[in-house]
Amino acid sequence: MENKYYEMNIAGCIRRLPRIRITDNMEIASFVLLGDAELVVKASAELVKRVPEVDYLITAEAKGIPLVQEMARILEMKRYFVARKSVKPYMIDPFVTEVYSITTQKKQILCLDREESNMIRGKRILIVDDVISTGESLKAMESLVEKAGGIVAGKAAILAEGDAAKRKDIIYLESFPVFPVTASR
Ligand SMILES: O=P(O)(O)OC[C@H]1O[C@H](OP(=O)(O)OP(=O)(O)O)[C@H](O)[C@@H]1O
Numbered sequence: 001m002e003n004k005y006y007e008m009n010i011a012g013c014i015r016r017l018p019r020i021r022i023t024d025n026m027e028i029a030s031f032v033l034l035g036d037a038e039l040v041v042k043a044s045a046e047l048v049k050r051v052p053e054v055d056y057l058i059t060a061e062a063k064g065i066p067l068v069q070e071m072a073r074i075l076e077m078k079r080y081f082v083a084r085k086s087v088k089p090y091m092i093d094p095f096v097t098e099v100y101s102i103t104t105q106k107k108q109i110l111c112l113d114r115e116e117s118n119m120i121r122g123k124r125i126l127i128v129d130d131v132i133s134t135g136e137s138l139k140a141m142e143s144l145v146e147k148a149g150g151i152v153a154g155k156a157a158i159l160a161e162g163d164a165a166k167r168k169d170i171i172y173l174e175s176f177p178v179f180p181v182t183a184s185r
C-alpha cells in the first residue's frame with residue numbers, strides 16, 4: 001500500500017504530513033502551520049533558544065505569521081514585520097522583490113511599506129519561516145531586508161526540506177525529505 005503520509009516529531013509534536021504531488025516527478029510532505037496552535041507554541045519555544053540576539057524578526061505571509069508572532073512574544077519584542085505578497089492600496093512607496101517558492105510555482109512579489117523599511121534600516125534582523133525548501137523565499141526576504149538597509153543576522157525555520165538540510169547558514173529544528181516520483185507511482 002502506498003504511504004500517503006510522512007510522520008515526524010517536531011518539537012515534541014507528532015504530525016502526519018500528507019504527501020502531495022506538486023510536479024510530475026515530485027511529492028512533498030505538506031506542512032501547514034496555520035491553525036496548529038500547539039505546534040506554533042512548542043516550535044517557537046525551541047527556536048528562540050537557538051537564534052542570535054536581534055532587533056527584529058521578519059517573515060513572509062502567510063504560513064510564517066503565527067510563528068513570528070509567538071517568537072516575538074517570547075522574546076518580548078513589541079514589533080515584527082510581515083513581508084506581503086501583493087502591494088496593498090494602503091502601502092506608501094513599497095519596497096518590492098520577486099520570489100518563486102517550491103509550492104507556489106510562479107513568480108510572486110514580496111513587499112514592505114516605507115514606514116516598515118525605515119524601521120529596519122541599520123537593525124539586526126532575523127528572517128523566520130515555517131519551512132525552507134529551495135531557499136527562494138528566503139533569498140527574496142534577504143534581498144528585501146538588505147534593500148531596506150537592514151542587517152540579516154540569522155535565518156531560522158521550523159523545518160528544512162530536501163537539500164536545504166545541508167545548508168550551514170540556516171537554523172532549523174528538523175529536516176524532512178522530498179519524494180521523487182517514479183513512473184510506477
Ligand atoms: O524555500 P522555498 O522553496 O521558497 O519554500 C518555502 C516557502 O514556501 C512556503 O510558502 P508558500 O509559497 O507555500 O506560501 P504561503 O505561506 O503563502 O502558503 C513556505 O511557507 C515558505 O515560505
Ligand SMILES: Nc1ncnc2[nH]cnc12
Pocket residue numbers: 028029030031032101102103131132133161
Ligand atoms: N513541505 C511543504 N509544505 C508546505 N509548504 C511548503 N513550502 C515548501 N515546502 C513545503
